[in-house]
Amino acid sequence: MQLKKKQSIRDALAVATCTLLSGVSQTQATEVNDDRWELDTAILFYSEKDRVEVIAPTATAKKAIGEDEFITLRAVYDSLTGASPNGASPTNTAQTFTSPSGESTLTTQAGETPMWEFRDMRLALGVDWERSTSRTVRDTLSADISKERDYFSGALSANRNWDLNDRLTTISAGLGVNYDLISPEGGVPDAGQTVATAKVLGDESKTGTSVLFGITQVINRRTLMQLNYMHAESSGYLNDPYKILSVVDSGTGATLQYLYEKRPDSRSSDVLFWKMVYHLSEDVLHLSYRYFQDDWGIKSHTVDLAYRYELGEKSYLRPRVRYYTQSGADFYNHSFVNGSVPTYASADSRLAEMDSVTLGIKYGRKVGSDSEFSVRLEQMVQSGKDHPSDAIGFQQQLDLYAELEATTIQFSYSTTF
C-alpha cells in the first residue's frame, strides 16, 4: 500500500461494505447493461418497367456488447430477374446476340433497345463494431462482403468521430478499402475487342480506397448540419464485362460490328456532401445536396428533400423528392463511328448524360412501446438524350436513350427484443 493511496482505503471499504450489506453485488450491478437486440427488418420490391425486378429481404441487428460498445450485423439478400440494356444501339433491323455465357441467342427487334436477360442473386453480409474510447471519441470498424454468382466484393472501413466544443461540433475521419473480383462464367472478355473474336481472360479484379472528412455542427436548438468531403480512387478492371457497344457506319448509321466496352483502368472521384436536418414544431425536414465529379468527366448534382409530417403521437407521413443530374463520361457515346473508335469507349447508359427524379412517400407507425412499422412507395424516372444531335442516318428516327421507370415498395419493421 503506497502512502498516497491510503487515504481512500477507508472510503473504498465503506462503499464495498455498503454494497455487500445492501444485497446487490457489484458484479450483478454491472450486468444491468441493456443486452437486448435492436432489430430492423425490411423487404424491398424494386421493379423496373419491362426490365429488372428485385426482391430484397434484409435485416440489421444491433446489440450493446459492453458499455458504449456496440456490434451491428447486417444481411441483404437480393434476387434479381429480368433484362438490362447490353449497350448496343437500336437499329432499323433485328439484331441477334449470343449471351455472354455463350449458351443462348437473343434477338432484338428493329428499333428496340438490345437487352441481356439474366437471373442472379446476391448475398451481402456486414458487421460494424462501434466503440467509444472516451466520452468524446467514437470509433467504428466495418467489414462487408458481397457475393454474386460472378462477383465478389470485400470491403473494410474505419471511422472516427470526435466531439468538440461541448459536443456541438463533431468532426469525423474515415478510411475505406475494397477489393472486388469479377469472374463471369466463361471468363472476362478482353476489353475493346470485337465481341465475336475477343480473347477470353481469366478473372479480373479491382481495388479501391476512399477517405472521408466531415464536420457536423449543431446550428441551433432545431438545426443540425453536416458537410463531408470524400475522395475515392479505384483501379484495376473497371469495365462491365457484359456491356458492349455498336460500331456504326459513318454514312447510314447501320451497325457494322460490336465491341466490348473499354473504360480507363483507374478512376478518381471527389464528392462534397451537405446535409441539414431541421426541426419544425413537430415535423422534421431533411435536406441534402451532393456534388460529385470524377476524372472520367462525370459531374453530378443530387438534391434530396424529405419532410416528416407527424400524424399525432404514433404515426407520420414522409413525402420525399430526389433530383439527380449527371453529365456523361468523356468516353461515353450511344454508338461509335467506324474507324474512329477511341481508346476508351462505352455505351453503358449509366455513363450517359441524364437526369433522374424520384418521388416517394413513406408512412410509419409505432406499434407498442419499442416497435415501428413503415411502408414506402417510390417512383423513379431516369431520362437522357433520346435524340442526340450526333445521331447518324436512320439513328435520327430512333430512341437512343432508353428511359427507365422504376417503382420501389418497401415494408419495414423495427423492434427490440
Added chain:
Amino acid sequence: MSQVPINQSTELIQADGYWVGRFQAMASPCEILLETEDSALAKRLLQIAADEAWRIEAKFSRYRKDNIVHQINTSKGKAVSVDEETAGLLDYAQRCCELSEGRFDITSGVLREVWRFDGSDNIPDIPQVKQVLARVGWDKLYWQQPNLQLQDGMEIDLGGIGKEYAVDRTVLLLQEALQEALQQEPDTNFVVNFGGDIYVTGPRKGDEPWVIALDDPRASGVLSSGQIQLRRGGVATSGDARRFLVKDGVRYSHILDPTTGWPVADAPHSVTVIAGNCMEAGMLATFAMLQGKQAKIFLEEQGVPFWTI
C-alpha cells in the same frame, strides 16, 4: 469458529434501563443490548440475532462439512456455482484484496499447514513456505459470478470477515424488525457485540453514549480495563497476543503476509478500530496489522479512532 456443536441457547437479563441478551456463537460470547421496556420485543430480537449469528456460522465456517465453504474447498479444481450471499462476500473479499494490494487474501489459510503459532520455535524452512505459497493468491483463482474455480489444493477461509459480517447483518435485521414492531422509524437504539466485534446504532436515551467494557480475553489484561464510550459506529479488533512463535529471540507474529508467506514484521499485538460499521472497522484493523510497523501511520491516515497494543 469452533468444531464443538453449536450451543443453541439464549439468555435475557434486565440491566440498568436496557435488556441484555446473551448467547454463544462463532466460538465467542455474543450479546445484544436493547434500550426498551418491552420484554417480548427484546426476546424476539434476541432470537433474531442469535438465529442470524448461528446461520452465518453454519454457512461460512470452514470447520463444517455441510456448507458452501466446504464444497468450495473440496472442489479439486472444479468450478462451484455459489449463491448470491456468498457471491457478495467473494466480491467483498476481492475488493479487500485489491485495496490491500494482495496482503488481505482469503486464500492464505493454507499457510497454516507450515506455520503453527503455538508459542514454540517451529519456524518452517524457506522451501516449505514456497511450496505452500504456490497455492495461495486471489489471482490464482477464477471468479465470475456465480462461478468460483480454485486451483486444486487451494482453499478459502471467510473467517477474517465472518464475525464482522454477522454483526452488521444482525444490525440490519434488528432494525427491520424494530421498524416493523414500532411502525415507524425506530428511535430505539441498540448494541450488537459478537465477541468484541461491535456495532452501536445510536446513542442511548438522553443522548448518552453506550459504555462498553472491552473484556477481551486475548488482550493479556491491558484492555480488560478499557472502556469504550460510543454513540454510533462499529468497533472491531484484530490480533491475538497469545499466538506467536519465538526463535533466536525474534518474535514471529501470527499475521502472515500472503505475498511472501512470512509473518509481518513488527506487527502490533492487537489493533482496535472504530469506523462507520463493524466490517469497515474490522477490515481497517486487519489492514493495519498487515502494515506491520506502519500500522499506526496507516490508521492515522485513514482518520479513524483506534488503539494498538
Added chain:
Amino acid sequence: MSRWLSVVSLAFIFVGSTPLMAAEQAPDFSLPTDAGEVSLASLKGKVVYLDFWASWCTPCRKSFPWMDELQKRHKDKGLVVLAVNLDKKAEYIDKFLGAMKPSFTIAFDPEGKVADMYKLRGMPTSYIIDHKGHLRERHLGFREKDKQVLEEKIQKLLNEGGL
C-alpha cells in the same frame, strides 16, 4: 501503549484533493418537487448528490437505478440525492418515470435556470456538496466505472460529517 484519538482531532486529517475548490459555496436554489419546494439551503448539514438529468438523455437514464441504490444505502448517514429534471414537457417525465418510484427526490427545472447557475457543460452532470454547503466535486457523464469512484467520494464526505 494504547491510544485513544478523538473523532474531532481526526477530522482534520482529511485533505483529499478535490477538483473543485473546497471553499466554493454551492449556489442556492429553490425548486418544485412532487412534495413541495426544496431548497439547497434547507439541506445544510447533509451531503447532497445533486444530479441534472433529462428523460431523453441515455446515460442519465442509466444512472437512475444507481442513484436509487445510493440513496437507500446512505440515507441513514445523511445523504440526500437530489435529481434535477430538465425536461421541457412534463409528459415526457411521466412517461419515463412510469411505474418507477425512485427513493430520491426529483426536482423540476424546465427552464434550466438552476442548470445555468451551475454552468452545466453536458448531461448528466452531478455535483457533490458537503454538509457545509460547499461544492466539492463535479462529474460529467455517467459510465459504469464512475459508480464506485463517485460513491467513494460521497462516502468520504459522509465521513467528514462525523461518524
Added chain:
Amino acid sequence: MMLKVAPSVIFLALIFFLTACSIEPVKPWDRDLLAEDKMQLVPDALEETLDAHIYFSKESSFGGAGIGGGGCGCN
C-alpha cells in the same frame, strides 16, 4: 481540376459558413429535440443502405454521406 470544382465548393462553403455564423450555442439541457430519433442525420440506416445500393447500380455517382459498405457487380 480545382477550378472546375470551384462554383460548387464555393456555394457549399457559403451555405455552411453563413449558417455557421449564426450558430447559437445550445445549452446541454436544450438538446431535447436534437436527441430525438427523427433528428438524426441518418434516421433510418437500413433504408439509406438500400437506397445507396439502388442508386449506385443506376447512376455514376456514389458516396458522400459516409464511408464503408461493400460493392456489387451491379455497376
